[in-house]
Amino acid sequence: MTEITIDYDKCEGADCAECVDACPMELFTIRGDQIIIQNRDKCSLCEICVDICPNGAIKVKKE
Numbered sequence: 001m002t003e004i005t006i007d008y009d010k011c012e013g014a015d016c017a018e019c020v021d022a023c024p025m026e027l028f029t030i031r032g033d034q035i036i037i038q039n040r041d042k043c044s045l046c047e048i049c050v051d052i053c054p055n056g057a058i059k060v061k062k063e
Ligand code: SF4
Pocket: 006, 010, 011, 012, 013, 014, 016, 017, 018, 019, 020, 035, 052, 053, 054, 055, 056, 057, 058
C-alpha cells in the first residue's frame, strides 16, 4: 500500500493546484477549493508531487 497525505494546514488548495498538474498518474483532483487524492494504488512513488509542492504539504511513502 502507498500512503499519500496532504497536510491541509499547509495546502493552499485550488489557489495552487501544482500537484494536480504535476502528477503523471493524475491522482490529485480539485473538489471545491480542496485537493483530494484518488486511486492511491496507481501511485508510482515518483515523488514529483513532493518536490513540486511549494509548501511541503505532501508526503508519500510505501507501507
Ligand atoms: S502543490 Fe501542495 S500546496 Fe499546492 S495544492 Fe498541492 S498539496 Fe496543496
